[in-house]
Amino acid sequence: MSSILVCYGTTEGQTAKIAGRIADGLRERGHTVETVDLSTSDPADPAGYDAVLVGASIHVGGHQSAVRSFVDAHRETLAARPTGFFQVCLSIVADDEATQAEAAGYVDEFIEATAWQPDRIAVFGGALRYSKxxxxxRQVLKRIAKDMTGDTDTSRDYEYTDWEAVARFAADFADFVEGDRAEPSEPSFLE
Ligand SMILES: Cc1cc2nc3c(=O)[nH]c(=O)nc-3n(C[C@H](O)[C@H](O)[C@H](O)COP(=O)(O)O)c2cc1C
Structure with a gap:
Protein backbone atom coordinates (compact mmCIF):
# COMPACT_ATOMS: atom_id res chain seq x y z
CA MET A 1 0.00 0.00 0.00
CA SER A 2 1.33 3.43 -0.96
CA SER A 3 0.47 6.96 0.12
CA ILE A 4 -0.53 9.02 -2.90
CA LEU A 5 -1.07 12.77 -3.20
CA VAL A 6 -3.60 13.86 -5.83
CA CYS A 7 -3.31 17.62 -6.13
CA TYR A 8 -4.88 19.89 -8.72
CA GLY A 9 -5.89 23.32 -9.90
CA THR A 10 -9.52 23.91 -10.79
CA THR A 11 -11.47 27.00 -11.74
CA GLU A 12 -15.04 25.68 -12.06
CA GLY A 13 -14.69 22.35 -10.28
CA GLN A 14 -14.45 19.76 -13.06
CA THR A 15 -10.79 18.95 -12.37
CA ALA A 16 -11.64 18.60 -8.67
CA LYS A 17 -14.41 16.15 -9.60
CA ILE A 18 -11.99 14.14 -11.77
CA ALA A 19 -9.33 14.19 -9.02
CA GLY A 20 -11.93 12.82 -6.62
CA ARG A 21 -12.81 10.00 -9.00
CA ILE A 22 -9.11 9.13 -9.48
CA ALA A 23 -8.65 9.15 -5.71
CA ASP A 24 -11.60 6.75 -5.33
CA GLY A 25 -10.02 4.40 -7.88
CA LEU A 26 -6.68 4.45 -6.09
CA ARG A 27 -8.36 3.83 -2.70
CA GLU A 28 -10.17 0.84 -4.17
CA ARG A 29 -6.71 -0.54 -4.85
CA GLY A 30 -5.85 -0.18 -1.17
CA HIS A 31 -3.78 3.01 -1.30
CA THR A 32 -4.01 5.93 1.10
CA VAL A 33 -4.92 9.02 -0.91
CA GLU A 34 -5.07 12.71 -0.09
CA THR A 35 -6.65 15.20 -2.52
CA VAL A 36 -5.55 18.83 -2.34
CA ASP A 37 -6.76 21.89 -4.26
CA LEU A 38 -3.54 23.79 -4.93
CA SER A 39 -5.25 27.13 -5.37
CA THR A 40 -6.96 27.15 -1.99
CA SER A 41 -4.78 25.04 0.27
CA ASP A 42 -1.23 24.93 1.43
CA PRO A 43 -0.38 21.44 0.19
CA ALA A 44 1.61 19.00 2.22
CA ASP A 45 5.17 18.53 1.06
CA PRO A 46 5.03 15.88 -1.71
CA ALA A 47 8.13 14.36 -0.14
CA GLY A 48 5.76 12.86 2.44
CA TYR A 49 4.08 10.69 -0.23
CA ASP A 50 5.18 7.65 -2.20
CA ALA A 51 3.61 8.93 -5.43
CA VAL A 52 2.03 12.13 -6.72
CA LEU A 53 -0.60 12.99 -9.34
CA VAL A 54 -0.99 16.59 -10.48
CA GLY A 55 -4.06 17.85 -12.37
CA ALA A 56 -4.86 21.17 -14.05
CA SER A 57 -7.47 22.56 -16.42
CA ILE A 58 -7.03 24.87 -19.39
CA HIS A 59 -8.44 28.39 -19.37
CA VAL A 60 -7.66 30.61 -22.33
CA GLY A 61 -4.74 28.44 -23.32
CA GLY A 62 -3.04 28.09 -19.93
CA HIS A 63 -3.04 26.02 -16.75
CA GLN A 64 -3.66 27.38 -13.25
CA SER A 65 -0.56 29.28 -12.06
CA ALA A 66 -0.80 27.55 -8.65
CA VAL A 67 -0.13 24.23 -10.38
CA ARG A 68 2.86 25.60 -12.25
CA SER A 69 4.22 27.06 -8.98
CA PHE A 70 3.75 23.76 -7.15
CA VAL A 71 5.65 21.81 -9.80
CA ASP A 72 8.40 24.45 -9.96
CA ALA A 73 8.80 24.36 -6.19
CA HIS A 74 8.91 20.55 -5.94
CA ARG A 75 10.52 19.49 -9.22
CA GLU A 76 13.25 17.39 -7.60
CA THR A 77 10.86 15.70 -5.18
CA LEU A 78 8.53 14.85 -8.06
CA ALA A 79 11.38 13.47 -10.17
CA ALA A 80 12.30 11.06 -7.38
CA ARG A 81 8.97 9.20 -7.20
CA PRO A 82 6.22 7.88 -9.51
CA THR A 83 4.21 10.82 -10.83
CA GLY A 84 1.44 11.54 -13.30
CA PHE A 85 -0.13 14.61 -14.85
CA PHE A 86 -3.74 14.92 -15.99
CA GLN A 87 -5.12 17.84 -17.93
CA VAL A 88 -8.74 18.83 -18.37
CA CYS A 89 -9.87 20.88 -21.36
CA LEU A 90 -12.39 21.17 -24.17
CA SER A 91 -10.10 21.00 -27.19
CA ILE A 92 -9.56 17.25 -26.72
CA VAL A 93 -13.23 16.59 -27.50
CA ALA A 94 -13.25 18.62 -30.74
CA ASP A 95 -14.01 16.81 -34.00
CA ASP A 96 -11.02 18.12 -35.90
CA GLU A 97 -7.49 16.89 -35.32
CA ALA A 98 -5.92 20.35 -35.33
CA THR A 99 -7.99 21.44 -32.32
CA GLN A 100 -7.37 18.11 -30.57
CA ALA A 101 -3.65 18.66 -31.12
CA GLU A 102 -3.93 21.90 -29.15
CA ALA A 103 -4.65 19.77 -26.06
CA ALA A 104 -1.39 17.85 -26.49
CA GLY A 105 0.36 21.16 -27.18
CA TYR A 106 -0.71 22.48 -23.77
CA VAL A 107 0.78 19.39 -22.12
CA ASP A 108 4.04 19.75 -24.08
CA GLU A 109 4.25 23.41 -23.16
CA PHE A 110 3.70 22.61 -19.46
CA ILE A 111 6.38 19.91 -19.45
CA GLU A 112 8.84 22.15 -21.23
CA ALA A 113 8.14 25.12 -18.96
CA THR A 114 8.39 23.14 -15.72
CA ALA A 115 11.13 20.69 -16.79
CA TRP A 116 9.13 17.97 -15.01
CA GLN A 117 8.61 14.70 -16.87
CA PRO A 118 5.63 12.82 -15.39
CA ASP A 119 5.60 9.03 -15.80
CA ARG A 120 1.94 9.01 -16.82
CA ILE A 121 -0.04 11.66 -18.71
CA ALA A 122 -3.75 11.87 -19.49
CA VAL A 123 -5.99 14.46 -21.10
CA PHE A 124 -9.70 14.42 -20.26
CA GLY A 125 -12.61 16.31 -21.69
CA GLY A 126 -13.97 18.90 -19.27
CA ALA A 127 -17.35 20.54 -18.90
CA LEU A 128 -19.29 23.56 -19.99
CA ARG A 129 -21.21 24.97 -17.02
CA TYR A 130 -23.16 27.75 -18.70
CA SER A 131 -25.49 27.90 -15.70
CA LYS A 132 -22.57 28.91 -13.47
CA ARG A 138 -20.93 32.74 -21.00
CA GLN A 139 -20.33 34.71 -24.22
CA VAL A 140 -16.61 33.79 -24.24
CA LEU A 141 -17.39 30.11 -23.72
CA LYS A 142 -20.09 30.16 -26.37
CA ARG A 143 -17.46 31.35 -28.86
CA ILE A 144 -14.90 28.76 -27.69
CA ALA A 145 -17.51 25.99 -27.76
CA LYS A 146 -18.62 26.93 -31.27
CA ASP A 147 -15.20 25.85 -32.59
CA MET A 148 -14.61 22.94 -30.23
CA THR A 149 -17.86 21.11 -29.54
CA GLY A 150 -20.60 23.07 -31.30
CA ASP A 151 -22.56 23.11 -28.02
CA THR A 152 -23.71 26.70 -27.86
CA ASP A 153 -27.10 26.21 -26.18
CA THR A 154 -26.46 28.24 -23.02
CA SER A 155 -29.72 27.13 -21.40
CA ARG A 156 -28.08 23.86 -20.34
CA ASP A 157 -24.74 22.48 -19.11
CA TYR A 158 -22.54 19.90 -20.86
CA GLU A 159 -20.09 17.36 -19.42
CA TYR A 160 -17.60 15.69 -21.78
CA THR A 161 -15.51 13.72 -19.28
CA ASP A 162 -15.09 10.07 -20.19
CA TRP A 163 -15.37 8.55 -16.70
CA GLU A 164 -14.21 5.15 -17.92
CA ALA A 165 -11.02 6.75 -19.22
CA VAL A 166 -10.60 8.40 -15.80
CA ALA A 167 -10.99 4.99 -14.10
CA ARG A 168 -8.48 3.46 -16.54
CA PHE A 169 -5.98 6.20 -15.77
CA ALA A 170 -6.34 5.57 -12.02
CA ALA A 171 -5.92 1.82 -12.54
CA ASP A 172 -2.90 2.33 -14.81
CA PHE A 173 -1.26 4.62 -12.26
CA ALA A 174 -1.99 2.12 -9.48
CA ASP A 175 -0.32 -0.60 -11.61
CA PHE A 176 2.66 1.66 -12.12
CA VAL A 177 3.01 2.49 -8.42
CA GLU A 178 2.65 -1.17 -7.49
CA GLY A 179 5.35 -2.07 -10.00
CA ASP A 180 2.98 -4.47 -11.71
CA ARG A 181 3.73 -3.39 -15.28
CA ALA A 182 6.26 -3.55 -18.05
CA GLU A 183 8.56 -0.54 -17.78
CA PRO A 184 7.63 1.91 -20.57
CA SER A 185 10.48 3.65 -22.35
CA GLU A 186 8.30 6.70 -22.95
CA PRO A 187 5.65 8.21 -20.67
CA SER A 188 2.26 6.87 -21.62
CA PHE A 189 -0.47 9.24 -22.76
CA LEU A 190 -4.03 8.17 -22.06
CA GLU A 191 -7.20 9.91 -23.06
C1 LIG B 1 -13.07 31.17 -19.43
C2 LIG B 1 -12.75 29.78 -19.95
C3 LIG B 1 -11.76 29.63 -20.90
C4 LIG B 1 -11.46 28.36 -21.42
N1 LIG B 1 -10.47 28.22 -22.35
C5 LIG B 1 -10.20 27.01 -22.87
C6 LIG B 1 -9.17 26.87 -23.85
O1 LIG B 1 -8.49 27.80 -24.24
N2 LIG B 1 -8.96 25.61 -24.36
C7 LIG B 1 -9.68 24.53 -23.94
O2 LIG B 1 -9.44 23.44 -24.45
N3 LIG B 1 -10.64 24.63 -22.98
C8 LIG B 1 -10.92 25.85 -22.44
N4 LIG B 1 -11.88 25.98 -21.48
C9 LIG B 1 -12.63 24.79 -21.05
C10 LIG B 1 -12.19 24.29 -19.68
O3 LIG B 1 -10.90 23.70 -19.74
C11 LIG B 1 -13.23 23.29 -19.19
O4 LIG B 1 -14.42 24.00 -18.96
C12 LIG B 1 -12.83 22.54 -17.95
O5 LIG B 1 -13.85 21.63 -17.60
C13 LIG B 1 -12.55 23.46 -16.79
O6 LIG B 1 -12.10 22.69 -15.69
P1 LIG B 1 -12.23 23.25 -14.20
O7 LIG B 1 -13.69 23.32 -13.91
O8 LIG B 1 -11.52 22.26 -13.37
O9 LIG B 1 -11.56 24.58 -14.20
C14 LIG B 1 -12.19 27.23 -20.95
C15 LIG B 1 -13.17 27.39 -19.97
C16 LIG B 1 -13.45 28.64 -19.47
C17 LIG B 1 -14.53 28.79 -18.41
Missing part, protein backbone atom coordinates in the same frame (compact mmCIF):
# COMPACT_ATOMS: atom_id res chain seq x y z
CA UNK A 133 -20.95 31.50 -15.75
CA UNK A 134 -21.69 35.20 -15.57
CA UNK A 135 -22.80 37.00 -18.72
CA UNK A 136 -19.34 37.76 -20.13
CA UNK A 137 -17.88 34.34 -19.43
Missing amino acids: YGFLK
Whole structure:
Protein backbone atom coordinates (compact mmCIF):
# COMPACT_ATOMS: atom_id res chain seq x y z
CA MET A 1 0.00 0.00 0.00
CA SER A 2 1.33 3.43 -0.96
CA SER A 3 0.47 6.96 0.12
CA ILE A 4 -0.53 9.02 -2.90
CA LEU A 5 -1.07 12.77 -3.20
CA VAL A 6 -3.60 13.86 -5.83
CA CYS A 7 -3.31 17.62 -6.13
CA TYR A 8 -4.88 19.89 -8.72
CA GLY A 9 -5.89 23.32 -9.90
CA THR A 10 -9.52 23.91 -10.79
CA THR A 11 -11.47 27.00 -11.74
CA GLU A 12 -15.04 25.68 -12.06
CA GLY A 13 -14.69 22.35 -10.28
CA GLN A 14 -14.45 19.76 -13.06
CA THR A 15 -10.79 18.95 -12.37
CA ALA A 16 -11.64 18.60 -8.67
CA LYS A 17 -14.41 16.15 -9.60
CA ILE A 18 -11.99 14.14 -11.77
CA ALA A 19 -9.33 14.19 -9.02
CA GLY A 20 -11.93 12.82 -6.62
CA ARG A 21 -12.81 10.00 -9.00
CA ILE A 22 -9.11 9.13 -9.48
CA ALA A 23 -8.65 9.15 -5.71
CA ASP A 24 -11.60 6.75 -5.33
CA GLY A 25 -10.02 4.40 -7.88
CA LEU A 26 -6.68 4.45 -6.09
CA ARG A 27 -8.36 3.83 -2.70
CA GLU A 28 -10.17 0.84 -4.17
CA ARG A 29 -6.71 -0.54 -4.85
CA GLY A 30 -5.85 -0.18 -1.17
CA HIS A 31 -3.78 3.01 -1.30
CA THR A 32 -4.01 5.93 1.10
CA VAL A 33 -4.92 9.02 -0.91
CA GLU A 34 -5.07 12.71 -0.09
CA THR A 35 -6.65 15.20 -2.52
CA VAL A 36 -5.55 18.83 -2.34
CA ASP A 37 -6.76 21.89 -4.26
CA LEU A 38 -3.54 23.79 -4.93
CA SER A 39 -5.25 27.13 -5.37
CA THR A 40 -6.96 27.15 -1.99
CA SER A 41 -4.78 25.04 0.27
CA ASP A 42 -1.23 24.93 1.43
CA PRO A 43 -0.38 21.44 0.19
CA ALA A 44 1.61 19.00 2.22
CA ASP A 45 5.17 18.53 1.06
CA PRO A 46 5.03 15.88 -1.71
CA ALA A 47 8.13 14.36 -0.14
CA GLY A 48 5.76 12.86 2.44
CA TYR A 49 4.08 10.69 -0.23
CA ASP A 50 5.18 7.65 -2.20
CA ALA A 51 3.61 8.93 -5.43
CA VAL A 52 2.03 12.13 -6.72
CA LEU A 53 -0.60 12.99 -9.34
CA VAL A 54 -0.99 16.59 -10.48
CA GLY A 55 -4.06 17.85 -12.37
CA ALA A 56 -4.86 21.17 -14.05
CA SER A 57 -7.47 22.56 -16.42
CA ILE A 58 -7.03 24.87 -19.39
CA HIS A 59 -8.44 28.39 -19.37
CA VAL A 60 -7.66 30.61 -22.33
CA GLY A 61 -4.74 28.44 -23.32
CA GLY A 62 -3.04 28.09 -19.93
CA HIS A 63 -3.04 26.02 -16.75
CA GLN A 64 -3.66 27.38 -13.25
CA SER A 65 -0.56 29.28 -12.06
CA ALA A 66 -0.80 27.55 -8.65
CA VAL A 67 -0.13 24.23 -10.38
CA ARG A 68 2.86 25.60 -12.25
CA SER A 69 4.22 27.06 -8.98
CA PHE A 70 3.75 23.76 -7.15
CA VAL A 71 5.65 21.81 -9.80
CA ASP A 72 8.40 24.45 -9.96
CA ALA A 73 8.80 24.36 -6.19
CA HIS A 74 8.91 20.55 -5.94
CA ARG A 75 10.52 19.49 -9.22
CA GLU A 76 13.25 17.39 -7.60
CA THR A 77 10.86 15.70 -5.18
CA LEU A 78 8.53 14.85 -8.06
CA ALA A 79 11.38 13.47 -10.17
CA ALA A 80 12.30 11.06 -7.38
CA ARG A 81 8.97 9.20 -7.20
CA PRO A 82 6.22 7.88 -9.51
CA THR A 83 4.21 10.82 -10.83
CA GLY A 84 1.44 11.54 -13.30
CA PHE A 85 -0.13 14.61 -14.85
CA PHE A 86 -3.74 14.92 -15.99
CA GLN A 87 -5.12 17.84 -17.93
CA VAL A 88 -8.74 18.83 -18.37
CA CYS A 89 -9.87 20.88 -21.36
CA LEU A 90 -12.39 21.17 -24.17
CA SER A 91 -10.10 21.00 -27.19
CA ILE A 92 -9.56 17.25 -26.72
CA VAL A 93 -13.23 16.59 -27.50
CA ALA A 94 -13.25 18.62 -30.74
CA ASP A 95 -14.01 16.81 -34.00
CA ASP A 96 -11.02 18.12 -35.90
CA GLU A 97 -7.49 16.89 -35.32
CA ALA A 98 -5.92 20.35 -35.33
CA THR A 99 -7.99 21.44 -32.32
CA GLN A 100 -7.37 18.11 -30.57
CA ALA A 101 -3.65 18.66 -31.12
CA GLU A 102 -3.93 21.90 -29.15
CA ALA A 103 -4.65 19.77 -26.06
CA ALA A 104 -1.39 17.85 -26.49
CA GLY A 105 0.36 21.16 -27.18
CA TYR A 106 -0.71 22.48 -23.77
CA VAL A 107 0.78 19.39 -22.12
CA ASP A 108 4.04 19.75 -24.08
CA GLU A 109 4.25 23.41 -23.16
CA PHE A 110 3.70 22.61 -19.46
CA ILE A 111 6.38 19.91 -19.45
CA GLU A 112 8.84 22.15 -21.23
CA ALA A 113 8.14 25.12 -18.96
CA THR A 114 8.39 23.14 -15.72
CA ALA A 115 11.13 20.69 -16.79
CA TRP A 116 9.13 17.97 -15.01
CA GLN A 117 8.61 14.70 -16.87
CA PRO A 118 5.63 12.82 -15.39
CA ASP A 119 5.60 9.03 -15.80
CA ARG A 120 1.94 9.01 -16.82
CA ILE A 121 -0.04 11.66 -18.71
CA ALA A 122 -3.75 11.87 -19.49
CA VAL A 123 -5.99 14.46 -21.10
CA PHE A 124 -9.70 14.42 -20.26
CA GLY A 125 -12.61 16.31 -21.69
CA GLY A 126 -13.97 18.90 -19.27
CA ALA A 127 -17.35 20.54 -18.90
CA LEU A 128 -19.29 23.56 -19.99
CA ARG A 129 -21.21 24.97 -17.02
CA TYR A 130 -23.16 27.75 -18.70
CA SER A 131 -25.49 27.90 -15.70
CA LYS A 132 -22.57 28.91 -13.47
CA TYR A 133 -20.95 31.50 -15.75
CA GLY A 134 -21.69 35.20 -15.57
CA PHE A 135 -22.80 37.00 -18.72
CA LEU A 136 -19.34 37.76 -20.13
CA LYS A 137 -17.88 34.34 -19.43
CA ARG A 138 -20.93 32.74 -21.00
CA GLN A 139 -20.33 34.71 -24.22
CA VAL A 140 -16.61 33.79 -24.24
CA LEU A 141 -17.39 30.11 -23.72
CA LYS A 142 -20.09 30.16 -26.37
CA ARG A 143 -17.46 31.35 -28.86
CA ILE A 144 -14.90 28.76 -27.69
CA ALA A 145 -17.51 25.99 -27.76
CA LYS A 146 -18.62 26.93 -31.27
CA ASP A 147 -15.20 25.85 -32.59
CA MET A 148 -14.61 22.94 -30.23
CA THR A 149 -17.86 21.11 -29.54
CA GLY A 150 -20.60 23.07 -31.30
CA ASP A 151 -22.56 23.11 -28.02
CA THR A 152 -23.71 26.70 -27.86
CA ASP A 153 -27.10 26.21 -26.18
CA THR A 154 -26.46 28.24 -23.02
CA SER A 155 -29.72 27.13 -21.40
CA ARG A 156 -28.08 23.86 -20.34
CA ASP A 157 -24.74 22.48 -19.11
CA TYR A 158 -22.54 19.90 -20.86
CA GLU A 159 -20.09 17.36 -19.42
CA TYR A 160 -17.60 15.69 -21.78
CA THR A 161 -15.51 13.72 -19.28
CA ASP A 162 -15.09 10.07 -20.19
CA TRP A 163 -15.37 8.55 -16.70
CA GLU A 164 -14.21 5.15 -17.92
CA ALA A 165 -11.02 6.75 -19.22
CA VAL A 166 -10.60 8.40 -15.80
CA ALA A 167 -10.99 4.99 -14.10
CA ARG A 168 -8.48 3.46 -16.54
CA PHE A 169 -5.98 6.20 -15.77
CA ALA A 170 -6.34 5.57 -12.02
CA ALA A 171 -5.92 1.82 -12.54
CA ASP A 172 -2.90 2.33 -14.81
CA PHE A 173 -1.26 4.62 -12.26
CA ALA A 174 -1.99 2.12 -9.48
CA ASP A 175 -0.32 -0.60 -11.61
CA PHE A 176 2.66 1.66 -12.12
CA VAL A 177 3.01 2.49 -8.42
CA GLU A 178 2.65 -1.17 -7.49
CA GLY A 179 5.35 -2.07 -10.00
CA ASP A 180 2.98 -4.47 -11.71
CA ARG A 181 3.73 -3.39 -15.28
CA ALA A 182 6.26 -3.55 -18.05
CA GLU A 183 8.56 -0.54 -17.78
CA PRO A 184 7.63 1.91 -20.57
CA SER A 185 10.48 3.65 -22.35
CA GLU A 186 8.30 6.70 -22.95
CA PRO A 187 5.65 8.21 -20.67
CA SER A 188 2.26 6.87 -21.62
CA PHE A 189 -0.47 9.24 -22.76
CA LEU A 190 -4.03 8.17 -22.06
CA GLU A 191 -7.20 9.91 -23.06
C1 LIG B 1 -13.07 31.17 -19.43
C2 LIG B 1 -12.75 29.78 -19.95
C3 LIG B 1 -11.76 29.63 -20.90
C4 LIG B 1 -11.46 28.36 -21.42
N1 LIG B 1 -10.47 28.22 -22.35
C5 LIG B 1 -10.20 27.01 -22.87
C6 LIG B 1 -9.17 26.87 -23.85
O1 LIG B 1 -8.49 27.80 -24.24
N2 LIG B 1 -8.96 25.61 -24.36
C7 LIG B 1 -9.68 24.53 -23.94
O2 LIG B 1 -9.44 23.44 -24.45
N3 LIG B 1 -10.64 24.63 -22.98
C8 LIG B 1 -10.92 25.85 -22.44
N4 LIG B 1 -11.88 25.98 -21.48
C9 LIG B 1 -12.63 24.79 -21.05
C10 LIG B 1 -12.19 24.29 -19.68
O3 LIG B 1 -10.90 23.70 -19.74
C11 LIG B 1 -13.23 23.29 -19.19
O4 LIG B 1 -14.42 24.00 -18.96
C12 LIG B 1 -12.83 22.54 -17.95
O5 LIG B 1 -13.85 21.63 -17.60
C13 LIG B 1 -12.55 23.46 -16.79
O6 LIG B 1 -12.10 22.69 -15.69
P1 LIG B 1 -12.23 23.25 -14.20
O7 LIG B 1 -13.69 23.32 -13.91
O8 LIG B 1 -11.52 22.26 -13.37
O9 LIG B 1 -11.56 24.58 -14.20
C14 LIG B 1 -12.19 27.23 -20.95
C15 LIG B 1 -13.17 27.39 -19.97
C16 LIG B 1 -13.45 28.64 -19.47
C17 LIG B 1 -14.53 28.79 -18.41
